[in-house]
Amino acid sequence: MKIAVVDGYSTGRALVSALRDRGTALVHVRSLTTPPGYYTRGFRAEDFEALLDGTGEPARLAERLTALGVDRVVAGTESGVILADTLTHLMGLPGNRYETLAARRDKQLMGDTAAAAGVAVPHGGAFADADEAVDWYVSGGLGEAVVKPPSSAGTDNVRFCRTADEVHTACKTVLAADNFFGQPNPVVLVQERVRGVEYYANTVSRDGVHRVAELWRYTKRTGSAGYPVYDYEEPVPVGSAEAAPLCRFVGAALDALGVRWGAAHTEVMLTERGPVLIESGARLGGGTAPSVVERYSGVSQTGLLADLLVAPDRLPAFDDAAVRWSGAVRNVALINSSAGLVRSLDWTARLEALPTLVFLAHGVTAGEYLGETVDLISSPGYVYLAAEDPRDIERDYRALRALEEAGLYTS
Missing domain, CATH: 3.30.70 (Alpha-Beta Plaits)
Structure with missing residues (x-):
């Protein structure tokens, strides 16, 4: 078994370790010319038998991977999602729906695609001009809004706004900046701010069958500059009554976005009107130590994804509702x-x-x-x-x- 990891950074490093522990040969593909330093800390080139530049033509890269005997391609982190799914499609390997590829990165298209399938999303729009964004905000009568880049990571330039001036300033900031991956923001996304209890589900899927490896309840705070700052998160047993409507909703969202194979990290706000999709990434969740999660629950998303890649027939038998946390x-x-x-x-x-x-x-x-x-x-x-x-x-x-x-x- 040989697996290509696109951008094996962040939690992708833990996936690399898990795959090596399972005796898998690995190839690394770098999708960005200059990956962010935050991601590349701890990257070990010696974990891979080949290091490939993925910034060129995907078709030629797919041919190279095929010649190397690669059996699977997987994204290690958010920056690798588009290229990993493109290579999977070109190589004819099990993967996600290619037709909805863009909707798994662009948050405006993500919302539109999910909404068209009946999945609740925040009311919002994408704007190339800050004045147009303010006009939309004012005409919509929104009390609070969230302003953010269309395709980034790590709450990059995400801001909570309560006035037209704040929306205007936040939009100008996003439009003038590159995103976390060094790419320009052609538009800025402005959405209603939905209130409730926020969760995220870390899932692993095979042929459209989804299993929730981890479900966590977020607590965030607003920082001094008006940006959301992570405070803490606590696990929610997947078999609990609290989890049931969230797991059903996450499954519907993944179906809408064409997530059929591999990992996903999906953020959901449970509001008075029910669950609302904040966003979903077709990759592992970040900011986690899989060894700790496994110590207290017996399973982690990273470990479950590694098992899927090496032995895909095992996933349908995994009963996520039976997982219990110790303490x-x-x-x-x-x-x-x-x-x-x-x-x-x-x-x-x-x-x-x-x-x-x-x-x-x-x-x-x-x-x-x-x-x-x-x-x-x-x-x-x-x-x-x-x-x-x-x-x-x-x-x-x-x-x-x-x-x-x-x-x-x-x-």
Whole structure:
């Protein structure tokens, strides 16, 4: 078995490890001329028997992969979604619907495609001009709006707005900027801000049969600049009553977007009018430690995807509703509120001293300037807290936030 990973960065690195553990030979394909540094941290070229440039003609690349004996192509992270699905189509391998390829990256087309299939989405539009966007916002009588790029990642330039001036400023910012992957934003997406409880489902699919490997409930906060900042997330048992309507909705959304094979990360807001699709990516969820998830639930999306790629016949027998979590778990995003120079990494020992901390991931180096956390990309990292008693987790979560407020990373 030989598998090509397109952009094996972020959680894709964990997938590479899982596939190597299963005895799989790997080829790496780079879809971007210059991948973001945030993604490439920890990338190990020695994990692959070949490193290919994927910025040229996909048909020629597909021929090269076929000649190398590649059996499967998979996206390691968001930037690899389009190329991975294109190569899968050209090589005649199991994959997602090619006709809805663009709808799995462009968020406006995603919303239109999902809505046409009867999946609830926020009311919104895409605009090439900030004034036109403001006119739409005002005429629609929206109290709050979300402004964001059409195709990016990591809450890049996502902003909550309450006034026409705020919408105008946010739209101008997006239109003048490149997205997280260094690509220009030809339009800006403006949507109603839907309120409720937000979740994400990490799924794995085979021939249109979807299994929910992980379901998590988000808690976010609004940062000082008006951008959404990740706070923490907690797992929801897939077999629970809370999960049932969400899992049905996610399955319908994946069907609408043509996700038939592989991983997907789907964000849903449970509102008074029912579930509403925020967005979906045809790739692994990020900001996760699969080894920790597996320790407390027995399965992770990364592990389930690796099993699918190596032994696809196993997935239909996987009963996602039977998965049980042992104790309470919370994935907490680190938040830096005091921009400044990181003098040392002594702060890691202070976090590791928290009784319920079981995992710490960060990308901070001593001597660097660490800005205020305004989005996912500017977060110093994340930790997992785990305990039998959720009150212990809450205690340590509050202690962590108190340390951060006191300038943990830069004092």
